[in-house]
Amino acid sequence: MAPRSKEQNQAQREQTKQSIIITALQAFAQKVYAAASINYIAQEAGISKGLIYHYFNNKEDLLLDIFDYLNSFSAALFVKMENRSPKEQLRDTIEMTFHYLETQAQLVRFMTALALQPDAMSIPSQRFQTMKEHNIKTYVQLFSNLG
Numbered sequence: 001m002a003p004r005s006k007e008q009n010q011a012q013r014e015q016t017k018q019s020i021i022i023t024a025l026q027a028f029a030q031k032v033y034a035a036a037s038i039n040y041i042a043q044e045a046g047i048s049k050g051l052i053y054h055y056f057n058n059k060e061d062l063l064l065d066i067f068d069y070l071n072s073f074s075a076a077l078f079v080k081m082e083n084r085s086p087k088e089q090l091r092d093t094i095e096m097t098f099h100y101l102e103t104q105a106q107l108v109r110f111m112t113a114l115a116l117q118p119d120a121m122s123i124p125s126q127r128f129q130t131m132k133e134h135n136i137k138t139y140v141q142l143f144s145n146l147g
Contacts, residue, residue, distance in 0.1 A: 029113035033120035
């Protein structure tokens with residue numbers, strides 16, 4: 001069997017990192033952030049604790065990456081809306097939101113459970129505030145353009 005290419009190795013690393021993020025999100029939602037240890041997340045993911053530390057310095061860094069991962073969905077929506085009329089942007093936003101809620105119901109439940117945990121939300125508060133401000137600014141502009 002031929003060795004994997006650089007691209008294949010990079011894809012494998014990204015897949016492993018995403019798997020850890022999803023497993024941690026589930027663990028933080030189900031056990032609450034404070035009770036979900038790195039050891040528990042590793043067991044749930046079926047990997048070694050050391051592998052998690054290869055990708056993340058600590059549990060706080062893992063939580064920050066979860067928020068970045070979740071924010072990427074929102075960022076993709078805004079990229080898709082570029083160069084479209086305000087009416088099309090509003091329609092896209094509504095359709096994509098309902099599509100996401102419909103197809104990612106479990107992820108939405110985990111996000112909601114995590115959002116209701118003050119100890120978890122205090123860690124990414126600045127990133128969350130920046131994301132929220134950007135989204136509000138975008139929608140204020142959209143509705144302004146709609147009149």
